[in-house]
Structure formats: C-alpha cells, structure tokens
Amino acid sequence: MLALLLCGLGAFFARNLTLDANLVSLLPRSFPSVKDLETLEHRFGGIGWVAVVGEGAEPEVLKRFADDMAPKLEALPGIRFVEVQRPGTFFQDRALYYLSPEDLEDVERRLGARITWEKERAQPLFVPLVDEPAPSLDFSDLEAKYGVGAAQRMSGAGKENYYLDPLARRVVLLARPEGFSADLDFSHRIISEVKTLLDAQDLSSYGPGFKTAITGAYQKKLDQQAQISRDITVSSAVASVLLLLFLLLHFRSGLGVGMVLAPVVAGLAWTYGLVGAAYGRVNLLTGFLGAILGGLGIEHGIHLLGSYLHLRGDGLNSEQATRETFTHTGSAALTSAWVAALTFLVLGTSRFRAFREFGVIAGIGMLLLIVAYVLVLPAVLGLAARFKWRPGPGATAQVRSPLGLLLVRWRRPLTLVSGAVLVALTANMGRVRFDYDFGSLEDQHLPSFVLNRQVSDIIGYSQSPLVVLTGSPAEEHTVMEQLRTRQRQLGQRSTVDFVASLETLIPADQPRKQAILQRMGKLLEDVPEGRLNAAQRQQLAQLRAQTRAEPFTREALPATVRRQFQGLQGQSGFVLVYPAVSLSDGTAIRALAREVRAGASLPGDKHLPVAGEPMVLADILDMVTHEAPRILVGTTLAVLLAMWVTLGSLRTSLLCLGPTLVSLLGLVGLMPLLKVEFNYLNILIIPVLIGTTVDAGVHLLTQLVRPGKDFVKVYSETGRAISGGLLTSAVGFGTLFLANHPGLNSVGVLANLGFGVNLLVMLVAFPALLLFLSERRKSRPRRPNASAPAPSTSPPLSSPS
Template sequence: MQRVERGLGALAARSHRRPVLALGLAVLLAAVGGVLSLKLRLNANLVDLLPRSFESVQDLGELESRFGALGWVAVVGEGGDAASLRRFADDLAPQLEKLPGIRFVEKERTGAFFRDRALYFLSEEDLREVHRRLEARLTWERQRANPLYVPLVDEPEPSLDFSDLEAKYGGAAGQKLSGAKDDYYLDAKARRVVVLAKPETTSADLGYSRRIVDEVRALVDAQDLSRYGPGFRVDITGTFQKKLDQQQQIVRDIAVSSAVATALMLLYLLFHFRSPVAVGLVLTPVGAGLAWTYGLVALLYGQVNLLTGFLGAILGGLGVEHGIHLLGRYLQLRAQGEDSERATRESFTHTGGAALVSALVAALTFFVLGTSRFRAFREFGVIAGIGMLVLVAAYVLVLPALLGLTARLGWRPRHARVAPRESSMGRVLVRHRGVITAIAAVVLVGLFSQVPRVRFDYNFGTLEDQDLPSFVLDRQVNDIIGYSQTPVVVLTRDAREEHAMASALAQRQRERGKDSTIDFVASLSSLVPQDQPRKQAVLRDIHALLENVPEERLSAEQRAQVAELRRQTQAQPFTLADLPASVRQQFTGREGTAGGFVLVYPAVNQSDGQAVRALAREIRGVTPPGGGRVSAAGESMVMADILDMVTHEAPLILGGATLAVLLAMWMTLGGLRMAVLCLLPTVVSLLALIGLMPVVGLEFNYLNILIIPVLIGTTVDAGVHLLTRLASPGSDFVAVYSETGRAIAGGLLTSAMGFGALFLARHPGLNSVGALASLGFATNLLVMLVAFPALLLVLTARGHRKRRARLDSEVKERAAAGGTGPEHATP
C-alpha cells in the first residue's frame, strides 16, 4: 500500500508539472466519450432486464414470433349518448383496421352468438337436469289444472330457477368473452365507448409502439368529432400508451434529477470551499470521468436501463466526495507553507491513498452487485464499479494538472488557514464521550429491535405512477371490458395439446375454487363444445316440453325465460368455422394459423407481486400431455421471475458485498483489526437504517433493495479516512476530527445528493430508491460523526488506563524486587 501511495503521489506530481499535456489527454478522452455517449438510449422494458435463459423470457420471445402483441391500443370515445357512442365505434373501427401494423380491431362483443348457443356449453348431464326440472314443473301444472286432482300433501311448485347452473358455467370462456352487458364495449352511465386495436408487435419495442400510437392518434385527430355530439372527445390508453407514458416520465425524471443534483452540489461546494475556483477544481475531474464512463457504457451496452440512467447523478455525488478530501488536504498544506507541487504530491500520497482504497472498496461492492442475473442490478453494478475507478483516474490526471495550471497563473486560496479551526463538536465528544456513547447505544439498540418489522413490498403497482392519465383510463377500460387486457398465453404444439391444457387449467381452477388465481381459460377448443350431436337430441326434448308450458300461469319474468330457452334449444351445432371472425382472430397467430394458444385470464391484480407469483405457480403446476414444462408467456410470468430472482439473490449479494469489502480493506490497510474498525460504522448504520424503515413507513421493493449493498461500498470510506488519519503518529483527535470530519460530512452529503435527487422522481420505484438512499446516508453521517468517534474515545481512554495500570504495577514489582524506589524506576 505504501508503494501504491508513493506511485499515486508521483503520478500526481508529473501531471502537476505538465498540466497542458495531462489536460489535453483528458479533453481528448472526454470528447471521444461524449461522442460515443450520444448514441445511448433508455430501455425501461422490464423483460430486457432478465437473462435470456429464463423460461419467461424464452416463452415471451416465442409468443412474439408466433402470436404477436399482448395488450391493445385502446381508443376511448367519451361524452356522447349511447347511440352516438356506438356510431363512433362503427365509424372508427374500419379506419383503424386499414392502418399498417394493426392486425385487427374489436368494437363489440360476440354476445349474441354465444347467448344463442349457451346450452351447448352445459354438460349432457346438466342438460338432462334442465329437462327434468321442466318436466316436473309441467306435471305439477297439469295436475293443478285437473279439477279432479286432490293433492294428498301440500307440495310446493317445482322451481324453474336455473341460477345454480348459470353460476356453474358463468365463468366459461364464451360467457366471459361475450359479456353480460351491451354488445359494444360501452358504459352508458359514464358515456364512454372503447375500440380495441391489436398491433402486430409487442409493446416492448418502444420505437414501434410510438409509431403505432402516433398513427392512431393522427387518425383520431382527423375525425370530425362534432358529429357525435357537443363536447365529444377521444383519448388513447392500453399497454402501448402506458409504456410510452412511463418512458417519457423516466426521461423527465433523469433530466430533472440530474439537474437538481448538479445544482445542489454546486451550492454545497461553494459553501464548503468559499471559492468558485475550488468548485471548478472539484467538478472538472468529475465531468471528465463521467464522459469517459459513459463512453465505455456506450461501447459495452449501447443503452441505459431504469437504474443506470441515473448513474450520472449518483457517480457525480460519489466522485465529488474524493475531490472534497483531496482538495481540502491540498489547501491545508498550502496554508502551512508548502509549495503547490509538494502539496499536490503529499495530498495524493496519503489522502489519495485513502481515496483509492475507498474507491476500490466501493467498486468491489458494485462488482459484487454486478454478479446478479437481474440485468438492472448487473449493469448498475458493472457501470458504477467501472465509474468509481475511472473517477479516481480522472482525479489523478486532471486535478493535479489544474492545480499546476492555477499555481502558474498565481491563484492562491484566500480562505486557507495555517491551522484548521477546531470543531466545537470535537471538543464536546472528548468531554462527554461516555454520555454520548451511552445515549447512542440506547438509540441504536432501540432501532435494532425494530429490524424484524421491516417488510418487502411485493406490489408492482406502487412502483409505477398510477396517477398517469393513461393508467387511470386503462383501469376504467378494464371495468368496461370485464376482464384483464393482458392474459397469460400458454403456447401449445397442436390442437390435442391445446385442448388438454385448456381442460387441465380449467379443472385446476375449479378444484381451487375461490383460492384460484385464474378468472377463466379460453382457447378455440374450449369455445366449441364437444358431444354437440348428443346434446342436440336433449335440446330437442327440452324444446318439445317448452311447447307445452302454460304461459298464462307464468309471471312476466318466467315467460321471458321460457322464450329465451325456446330460442336456445333451436340452436344448431357449430364448428370452429362458424365462430365469429372477431373471436377466431383472437386465437390466430401472426402467420394466420388458428389455434395453438390457450389464454389464461388472471383473477388477481397483476400489480400484486405475491398474487402474480401464485398465478405463475398455478399455471406452471399443470403437467402438459407427454410431460415437460408449461410454456406460458406474459408480463405476469416475467414479474414473477423478477421477484423470485431478487428475493433469492438479495441475501447472497449482501453477504458477498460485506465479505468482499472486509477482505479488500484487510489487504489494503494491512490489518484485520483496522479493517473491522473501518467497516463497523457502516454495519451499525445499516442495521439502524433497516430498523428505522418501519418507523418512518418505508418498505423494501425489488428496486430499492440494491441500496443496501451500495451503502456498504459507498459509506465505508468515511471510516477509512478518519481512522487512517487518527492512526498517524502524533495525531490529535480534535484537530483530525475538525479537518477530516468536515470532509466526511461533505462527502456523505454530496453522495446523498446524487442518490437523493431520485427522491424528486415522479416514478414511485425510483423515488423509493432516492428516499432509502437519503435516509441511509443521513444515518451513516450520525453514526460516523457522533456515535463512532465517541466509542473510539471511550475505548482509547480505557486502553490508556489499562496501560498506565500495567506500568504502575510493573514499577511496584520492580521496586519490591530490587529495593529501588519509584523515583528510580524507568517510566
């Protein structure tokens, strides 16, 4: 480590002596990185964050190639009466179908077709039960009509209530798809109608999604809406519009958060150094390092994801921390009379060594996070780890060159002092170390006791802005349709497997009853009932009975029911070819092949992570004919895999990060005791943070949980800086605390600013990352500058007392053994 420190000092001195060459090289690299980073794009698609080896990803790829898009572009007309709403749907649907990229359009349900043939969906046994009830009622009626008939007992009239059978088959695919309300997707009370357009390709392709939505919007804008009544308006929602709105929100959040983080850092650095030149000296290496880093990101990945898009602000905050320590030490040495080159060499030799250790430790933590199979975490870890090392390299190359250039130009900091002003907090810690340690211990024990109360939020809905207009309108559309717009699609190889899987899933749903996560199962085979010829024979018998029903003895409701039954019993058997085109197209692949798909519509909220995991288990728990696994694709399956992976990997990554940090500091600091002491405040503050979370109402989720290993790597450097300075020969606690504590506070604050800028994000998931990170840095600041120094002082004082007691005991023993008095003993 001493050789590394001397090497850093020598490199810094060389850059100081040749500032033009060093800055020219830095500018060239920054220009190359800047040009490369212009090609970066944001990819917020969750599917792309899973490994290609995952079943849900492979199945989704097969689904997109065979079936096409999941979800719809939903055009919603609002503000007219029922007739004008229907007319709007009739006018718009054929125009939408002509748009390139739209496979088909749905404007109304197929209710009449399935209602007329509803009895074919009953089993033959249940049809005979209908026949039995009708026959019993007719017999009873005939007996009551006979004046010679005298009942021996007062028998109640046989019921014609078939609600039990309706309930039994009410969840069948035909009934669900046809709906029980208006044949149009219409809510007359809300004065709203929905027209559904099915695009060719998945909404994960944001460029395609934007083109399709723009084409639909242009078509809608070209309509004369005044024909449908005053105040008639049209809006667009659905999976494609929601993805675009969310993408736009994230881009806005990145811009706002980065700008706010930069402004806060500027203000703090001005307050910290009281010099605009010093602010420029700190930020210029950060800017160069970020340009280099994002150039490497463009070469490695070509894109940023939901988390790595914010790394500019985060790495900026972490990088500024190095600058505060390095420039702060340089200014103190200049104030003590050192020339610029010697002050630069000394700063980068010792403070630079501590900065390198902290950067290596943070990078190692990030690289451990980079072992995750979740691409959001892996790319975040790799890019942040590389960024930490690149920022240190930027400081070694750029800051000494800037210092050399400013020295040649005659700049000298006006606020440098020969001796740092003693911190009043440092004196308080020395005088009241015991009381402060005791109070801190009580508070920490209280927080540790709350750790078991922390919870993981499995609700994906809380990680999306549910108040976005397209999200609000989409929920209203779901209410009109009556079922989810995004089913899980089970892919099958042939018609036999399709029928077997649909039957097995429906049977599993019936077995689980109310505990089932499945609403209904639909396939072409399930929409064409079996044994129709035999059922037709029973229907003829029922029709013959209905012809003899004495309608004059029935209520108006019963007469309507009998008329409906008569019509249904006259329905003819039907085949796949007889199904309405609007039904067949929902089960037709992109190549025009019908069948091979089983649509499983969830009965649970697909934002509820626990419910989604239960849905995935229920679907995957069915065994296909011939064995093997169920090939089921959909966003629900992807979400389930993400949660399973995060909950499985989190303990491993946390343990790996802690162990890696400890080993790295052991190797670089040269002793296990020093490494454990440097890591202690980080571990204590993390436990306190977790205990504080339930107190303030924070929960972990699949995004913000990465903050825990990140805090391990980014807060441990405070302990390194403090302890390495205190370990120096002849160091005074108050003097070291006054100088280093101020730098530690500044470093933690700027790091918190980088992460905390996410607290301004409107995206709830990113907002939770910023909130947890800000709370974590605040907790570490209190532990690092109050509890930990007080404990060190208590342990140091106890060690001094033990050494004095041991020396006194040795003196007395020598005096007793040699007859010499204390005045002759060696002190």
C-alpha cells in the same frame, strides 16, 4: 490535453444513448419467461390491446362512433383486428350446448314438471287435492356451475353488447396490434398512427364535448417511459445545481469549485462514452447514474482539495501541498474508490440486468473518476500555481469543531448511548418488510393507468392473459383439463379467473345435446302463454330460440373470437389463462406463475411455454429474493478483503468497516419506525451503501492514527470533509426524491436514510468509541498534581491497534 481528448471521445460514443425502461429487457435471455415471450412473439404476436376510448355522448352516439372507427383502426398497418362488440348474442343463442347432457336432461325434467303443473291448473275443472307448490324453475345452480366458463365470461352475459358504460358515457374499441408492447419502437409507432387517425376525425359530429383517449398496455409503456425520461432530466439538472451551490458554500471559491468539478466531468464523460460503446442504452436504474456518480465523485474532490487547502494554510507551497495530499489523503481516496468499485462490481454479478448493468457501470465509473482525479486535479492545481493563484483565507481557515471538543469531554456517555440506541434498533430489525406490490412502484395516477382500470371494469376481465403455447390438439386438451382441475382443487386460493381455448368454445357431444334440445323444444310448444307475464314470455321466447340452435364448429365462431386464439399466420394451439388477481400484487403473481406452470407440465418432464408479463415479474421477484443474501455477503467480504490488502491490517480494516455495518443495522431497524419497506428496486441500496460509506471510516481512521495528530484538529478537518462527502453523495441519490416514478423515489428515500444514519455514526458514535478505546488501552497515569494540564485539553489519539 489528454483529459480533453478523452472527454471528446466519451461524448462521441455517448451521443446516441437511449433509455430502455422495459422490465423484460432486465432479465437474462436464458430465463424461461424471456424465452417464452420470444416464442410467443414469433407464433402469436402481441398480448394486450390498444384501447381507444370515446366519451361524452349518449349510448346511441357512442355506438355510432365505435362502428365508424372500427374499420379505420383495422386498416392501420400493424393492427391485426379490432373488437367493437362482445360475442354475446352468438353465445347466448347457443348457451344450452355448453351444459353437459346430464344437466340438459335435468333441465328437461324440471321444464316438463313445471309445464305439466301449469297445464293442470289451466284446466277450468281441475281441483287440486293437495296444495302443492309449483315445481321450481330456479336454474341458479346451473348458472353458478357454468357461468364461470370461457364462453360465458367472454360473451359478457347480462352486459351491453358494446364495450360501453352508459353512466360514464364512455365506449371502448379494442385494437390488437401485431407486435409486443415491450418493443417500445413498435409501441411508439402504433400509438402515433392511432393518434394521427383520431386527430383527423371530425369529433363534432358526435356532439359538443365529445373527446377521445388512448390507453392499454402500449400507451402505458410509453407514458411510463416518458415519465422516467423527464425524471432523469429534472433530477440531473437539480443535482447539478445543488452540488454547485454546496461546493460554493464549502470552499467559498469559484475556482475551487471548478477544480473539484473538472475531474468529475471528465470521469462522467469517459464513463458514459464506455456505456454508449458497450450498451448503447441505459435502463431504469443506470439512467440516474450521472447524478449518483457525480455525488460520489465530488466526495473524493472534497477530501483531496480540502487537504490541499489546509496544507497551503500551514505554509506549504503548491507542489509540496499537492505531493502531501496525494501521498496521504490520495491513498485513502484510492482505497475508498477501489472498495466502492469492488462493491459495485460484486453487484454486477447479479443475473438481474438492472442490477448487473448498474453494478458494472458504477464500478467502472468509480475507477474512472479516481483516475480522472489523479490525472486532472494535479494538472489543474499546477496550472493554477503557474498563474499565481493562491487560496483565500476563507478557504484555508482552520476551525476547531465544537463537536470535537464535546466528543473528547463526553466520550464515555456518548459511546454508551450510541450502543444502547444500536441495540434497540437491532432488536427492531425483525419488523422490516419486503413490498411485493409492483403497483406501488409505478405511478398509478398517470392518466393512461387511471383510464385503463376503468376500461378493465367495462370489459369485465383482465386485459393481459397468460398464453400457454401448445403443439397439438392433444396437448391443448391436456393443458385445459389440468388447469381446470387445479383451479377446482385450489378453490378460493386459485389465482386463475378462467381458462379459454378454441377447444373450450366448441362444446362436445353436440348431436346428443341437439336431440335433448329438440325434445325440450316440443315441450315448450305446449306452454300456456296466457298464464305468463311479459318477462316470462320474453324468457320463453329466448328459451325456444336456444332449443332450435344448430350444432356448430370453429368456423362458425365470430371472427373476433377466433382471432384471439390464433397466431400471426392463423395457426391455433394457444390456451389463454385470465388471472383472477391483481397483476401489481407480487405475491399473487408468484402464486399465479406456479399454478399455471404446473398446469402446463406434461408427462415426461415436458414443460410447455407460458408467456406473459406476469411470468417476467414473477421471475424478477424470485431472482431478487434468491440473490439478495448472496450479493450482500459477497459485497461485505469483498470490501473487507480489499481494505485488508490495501491497508495491510485486518484489525484496521474491521475498524474502518465497522461504522458502515453499524449504520446498516441502524438503518434496517429504523425502517419499520418510518414505514419504509424494501422492494425489488431499492434493495440494491444495501450493497451500494457498503461501498459508498466505508470511505468515511477509511479517511477518519487513517487521519486519526497518524502519530502526533491532535484529535480535535484532525476531527475538525476530516469530519468537515466527511460531512461534505456524505452530503454530496446524498444529493446524488436525493435527486430521486424528485422522481415521479414511485420505485425510483423509494431508492432515493432509502439511500438518504442510509447516508443520514451513517453521518451520525461517523461524526458521533465512531469517534466517541475510538476515544473510549484509546483511553482504555493507555496505561493508567499516576494521579495528577495541581500543576498538571487540565483534563479538557484535547489529547493526541494513539492508534487503537
């Protein structure tokens, strides 16, 4: 009744649990990237776009669709503005103002020389004494010099004014929301409003087969969230079915399965009740803890109920078997649960919230599961006994394992072979790699991800710039100069594509430049147009128009351009840094963060806020890289200390921990052979494996060293339970194989490799070593006579200590 009451409370508090798959929420609020994002949200608003795509029509129809939809999108609440066309014409007409006065004078000299040359040859009586070539009008050097400027890049020089791909028959409208894509409630509301608007349009007016789609940061976040939610639902359901089938095969009794599952269900209900009360949500990793804790919890049930059934088979009544089970197997289960919980809690010291919450919830969950077994399982066994239930012969049957007999006979060669394999795998450990590619941890085949890459190709530069928040025009100027200088110094190694601010879009020395342009305009009036072909006459007309351009101020810039550099209240002071690297490349992201933060540092050790998701990703990678060794060492020492205190012997504790450490060495050495790499998600599996596999060593060793125990009998009973326990744990993590999210899938792959290696070590290498050590430590017997027992008889195993 108490267990049922606690289950009811747990279900009540867990009823409103939600999933938060946002990376930003996984970092502490004290981190610079998180604080800078909060500052950006209040001053600047959202970064990135809701990209509305129309496709399946000719260019003129696509342009009409874009013009029709722009005002409707801009009218939606939460949308600041919509960009339909590049500001190409504006910047093209004023392109010469972005050259330095010296370069403009150089252009004037080149034009003057060419015009003089053309005029001379236009005279019918002119006879050149020397056949000199025409002065070059190749301005490619200046185009290369100024073509990387912010105005030229944002204007899309040489491209269609609309964001249009005529070959793909696709046009893009870019809507800038007020809020952040990291705010999933806001993203869901904005995307729902845009979808409702698109659904209400009569698309048939744009031709048969015309269709629309949505992509951009906001849609990608929602698609990823939906994918992870589906993964959790499917994985949990599959894990439940697989565990149920395995328990039925293992115990061959429906009631036995219920006895194992009752404490697990109770423990999970209590755990998620606490999660709901303390956190109110689950993250990218803790969302799968139900399946993982279920597998780990069932492992205890296999050992406890298996021991109970074997004792009943030996003739003990229910109460005696229960007492004996919880005295011996129960103490081992308590030790292993405490050690596993401690391992998770060490992981909970991480500043990375994904790891911290995973560690805290899993640690508390392991303790609650063992409490549930102590509270629920004896009660269930007692109730079953009252109703005259007796285990069937299939459940209590004791089989002598052939592998146990093989180990007794071949203990020496098996120990040597196992040692040789371990040495070979350990030598291979140096080849293991860490995968810094965030793109490999996301499903790049989601429709919104695929379409977003195509939209980025149309735009021509990254949709996700970093934003440096300056406090004055002087700071804005300083940051711009520092970032440009650093970009020039790094050359090809720079991770910055271009830097833009309102300052860079307003050229300096405009009156001086206007005077030069006016002189150039007079030169162009005397060009003999009769000697020019059609393309050259068009170029001449464009150049004449550029020389007539008037100086301009910020207010003259197109509204869509100004609003990209203004905050929610229209304030300025923002420098946009457009990356030249893929935002899925973790190594490049870290270099980008260093380069931009260095450029945003002012005299007096003042660091201006630099906000953007790449900064968050860089902080995650830095934190995981720095914390991993500390957590690994801390976990190992905590586990060793906990077992030493619980078991009372350092030597026994080291022996119990040995198979786990050997398994980890073998796992890391095996990873390069199987092309498996570490990443910022699956790296947590290493400390998790320490805590979840050490119990097998505890169970095996504590059973084998009990006086008078026959090795093959103990190995058959305990080895079967160990196999079942590791398999159920593997099923818990193995459900992540079904996850479409590549990062979560990699967690399942690495975990099951670890369990597989540990199973081989526990069933072959460790028992063979124990037999070998026991043989070496026994006093050498005298030569047996003919009546001595055959050497193949299974010997009792003395304590290795």
